[in-house]
Amino acid sequence: MQQSLLPSTDLLDGLAPDARLAGWQEPIRLVRLDEHLRDDLENAGHRILVKADTQGSELAVLRSLGAHIGKVSLLVVECAAQALCDGQPLFEDVLRWLRERGFSPAYVINNFGVDGVLRLRRHLRAFARTLREGQDNRKSMCGIGGWIGEGGGRLNEPHLATMMAAMRHRGPDDGGTWIAADGNVALGHNRLSIIDLSPGGHQPMINPNNGDVLTFNGEIYNFRELRRHLEAKGYQFRSQSDTEVLLFAFAAWGTECVRYIRGMFAFAVWCPAERALFLFRDPMGIKPLYYWRSQARGIVFASELKGLLGFPGFQPSLDHRAIGQFLEFGYTFEDDRTILNGVHKLPPGHFLRVRADEKPELERYFCPQVASDQTSERGEFEEELHATLEEVIAQHLIADVPVGLLLSGGLDSSLISALAARKTAVRTFSMGFAQSNLDERAHARRVARHIGSEHEEILITPREVSDGLESTIACFDDLFADWGTISTRLLYKKCSERGIKVVLVGEGADELFGGYDVFRSSESQAPADWWLFQLYRHYCGRRYGRYFGAFRALMRDYLNSVNGDRFGAVRLFETRNQLPNNYVMKVDKASMSVSVEARVPYLDQRVAEIAYQIPKSRLLADGMEKNVLRRVARRFRLLPEETLARPKLGGSMAASWLDEQPDFRRFAKDIILARGGWTEALGLKQAMVDYFVNNRAGYNFPRAVGIFRNLAWRLLILEMWSSAYRVAPDVG
Numbered sequence: 001m002q003q004s005l006l007p008s009t010d011l012l013d014g015l016a017p018d019a020r021l022a023g024w025q026e027p028i029r030l031v032r033l034d035e036h037l038r039d040d041l042e043n044a045g046h047r048i049l050v051k052a053d054t055q056g057s058e059l060a061v062l063r064s065l066g067a068h069i070g071k072v073s074l075l076v077v078e079c080a081a082q083a084l085c086d087g088q089p090l091f092e093d094v095l096r097w098l099r100e101r102g103f104s105p106a107y108v109i110n111n112f113g114v115d116g117v118l119r120l121r122r123h124l125r126a127f128a129r130t131l132r133e134g135q136d137n138r139k140s141m142c143g144i145g146g147w148i149g150e151g152g153g154r155l156n157e158p159h160l161a162t163m164m165a166a167m168r169h170r171g172p173d174d175g176g177t178w179i180a181a182d183g184n185v186a187l188g189h190n191r192l193s194i195i196d197l198s199p200g201g202h203q204p205m206i207n208p209n210n211g212d213v214l215t216f217n218g219e220i221y222n223f224r225e226l227r228r229h230l231e232a233k234g235y236q237f238r239s240q241s242d243t244e245v246l247l248f249a250f251a252a253w254g255t256e257c258v259r260y261i262r263g264m265f266a267f268a269v270w271c272p273a274e275r276a277l278f279l280f281r282d283p284m285g286i287k288p289l290y291y292w293r294s295q296a297r298g299i300v301f302a303s304e305l306k307g308l309l310g311f312p313g314f315q316p317s318l319d320h321r322a323i324g325q326f327l328e329f330g331y332t333f334e335d336d337r338t339i340l341n342g343v344h345k346l347p348p349g350h351f352l353r354v355r356a357d358e359k360p361e362l363e364r365y366f367c368p369q370v371a372s373d374q375t376s377e378r379g380e381f382e383e384e385l386h387a388t389l390e391e392v393i394a395q396h397l398i399a400d401v402p403v404g405l406l407l408s409g410g411l412d413s414s415l416i417s418a419l420a421a422r423k424t425a426v427r428t429f430s431m432g433f434a435q436s437n438l439d440e441r442a443h444a445r446r447v448a449r450h451i452g453s454e455h456e457e458i459l460i461t462p463r464e465v466s467d468g469l470e471s472t473i474a475c476f477d478d479l480f481a482d483w484g485t486i487s488t489r490l491l492y493k494k495c496s497e498r499g500i501k502v503v504l505v506g507e508g509a510d511e512l513f514g515g516y517d518v519f520r521s522s523e524s525q526a527p528a529d530w531w532l533f534q535l536y537r538h539y540c541g542r543r544y545g546r547y548f549g550a551f552r553a554l555m556r557d558y559l560n561s562v563n564g565d566r567f568g569a570v571r572l573f574e575t576r577n578q579l580p581n582n583y584v585m586k587v588d589k590a591s592m593s594v595s596v597e598a599r600v601p602y603l604d605q606r607v608a609e610i611a612y613q614i615p616k617s618r619l620l621a622d623g624m625e626k627n628v629l630r631r632v633a634r635r636f637r638l639l640p641e642e643t644l645a646r647p648k649l650g651g652s653m654a655a656s657w658l659d660e661q662p663d664f665r666r667f668a669k670d671i672i673l674a675r676g677g678w679t680e681a682l683g684l685k686q687a688m689v690d691y692f693v694n695n696r697a698g699y700n701f702p703r704a705v706g707i708f709r710n711l712a713w714r715l716l717i718l719e720m721w722s723s724a725y726r727v728a729p730d731v732g
Helices: 039-041 058-069 079-085 091-098 106-110 113-131 157-165 223-233 242-259 320-329 382-396 412-423 442-453 464-476 484-497 509-512 517-523 529-538 550-559 567-594 605-612 627-635 641-645 653-660 660-671 684-691 708-724
Strands: 004-007 029-032 050-053 071-076 140-148 174-179 185-193 211-221 262-270 274-282 290-294 298-303 343-345 351-355 361-366 403-406 427-433 454-460 502-505 597-599
Touching: 004 509, 140 157, 140 262, 140 708, 157 174, 157 185, 157 567, 185 211, 185 262, 185 442, 211 242, 223 242, 242 262, 242 274, 242 351, 242 567, 262 708, 320 708, 382 412, 382 605, 403 412, 412 442, 412 509, 412 627, 412 641, 412 684, 427 442, 427 484, 442 454, 454 484, 464 484, 464 660, 484 567, 509 605, 509 627, 517 529, 517 567, 529 550, 529 567, 550 567, 567 597, 627 641, 653 660, 653 708, 660 684, 684 708
Parallel strands: 004 071, 029 050, 050 071, 403 427, 403 502, 427 454, 502 597
Antiparallel strands: 140 185, 140 211, 140 298, 174 185, 211 262, 262 274, 274 351, 290 298, 290 343, 351 361
């Protein structure tokens, strides 16, 4: 059982030895932390609650316990709130000793008063459940943050608390912090609880054997299998949480542990034996992690850029290369660059090793094996892919809160919903756009009837989009211009209002299984550089631009890695650059901003590894894209034939509203053409005047900007993001 340190209240007053609390299925032995404690523990046949009065001898008593401290399930500290807040020296020694042995001190200082009593009641109820059930299989999505190399007494608990408060929406249910005695290393954690809140998985979590400290955002889907391997190695678990499995996996295998993990994650481990901090991001980039090299040569990291904004010495300024890529591509395609100067993304499938005052070391641990028509030796993929999707989706459905599925009626979301419906009763949600010619609700309705889901349609109006635009853009962090972010966040919010805390979504299928028209360009016989230029124009929506050179260099590297196979190179760009820097960020930012967990089964590493082995000839066949997915659905009778025969629907809700909805167009015009803004600073005001006032759709050749509507949407986001983050226009 993971140990926790909680403040006492009158909840425990009068609790007799071997008493039973309501709902607890076994006696809970309450003893005092005094000179008799060792005897009490040696004679204990069941769990112990230790009540400490801080009379002056506690540390000596605790040190005398040795291995017997493992029998302590819950330590209740009885100490005046003022003494704790004043940092009573004696008690600080006790706290430090407890931290080193796996107790979390997070609740000691923060949970007094009425809120503290309520939290303690909740933790006692959760503790009772874990005693009754004999396990703690809590899973959670979270926000993490911290630093290394910022010691010297300059930073302390309030700085970390401010950092984590900026990301509170990612984990409103609980939080914890850990700071090294010298302040040189700090880890923070916010938790969004998906399975019953319990002290067993509280973070940051400390390895009692070696002092490693972990803060973890995500889910490890194969943690039970990993646990069995670790138990065979002699590791003893106090809980059933995937957090503890991850902590011991790092102890057992070091940085190689991520090669055994299957899940979505971003996590940090402080390893005192190596005096190093390790940062990890999952293979497909589902969970984000940002870091900044401070003036003190330390590294500060966070799940979101907002966690850095209030950090001492951090002055946000925009990276002009990133702005240029955003205006051309709608996102920053370089895998480690962000919109803010000096702030980097940890690339997917990488880890970073950081030691104080040393240059960080970045290393890739996941590099997919990509097959082509020339190298593929496989025949059928359908059976293996179906079995893997079944397993992955079953794991993604596990939660003790209501789970929903976003169902558009297209192939990707329909296949996930159909496989889920064969496992359990499911709720599906589809989204419609009022006053727009883009509407898939009828298709979603057909699939819902076919699979027997409890289905609900949610209508999004232009007014809701414009009213929610400012708050949505404030949650963007790194800039990306996916049209669906605004409406998707509204959909997540409406799901949350209906009690849904977890949703399964279909992101990743198009990129992995060749679902976009751009994959057809790989059939071109044009010379390589001309083909790359046409590909660049497709992605950036311009006739030409400033970043073709960088794009060409990246694509040449991809072509070399797949023996010149153009389909494979496009797939690598889609999955390594566009997906983690654009589409998956839409999923993470939009869902977490309203405290909903979005799960992406297609981006599970097990699914991705199969997809990378399927060559173009198997995916672009029979005149349809994603042909293998269609064959899976048809072979196992998962979906109606009308759904399988449908081509992919293109277009954009927000794009159509910019042209078709006068109110939304006026709203965008007033912001984009405001004096002193980015549109003016970047020299793009005349183009936007031609769009909004003169009703021109774009410029004719040879001028670069051919489609004003795309540029207008990106400038709208840039203007509103800059206002939300208080970054003044500056062209350098």
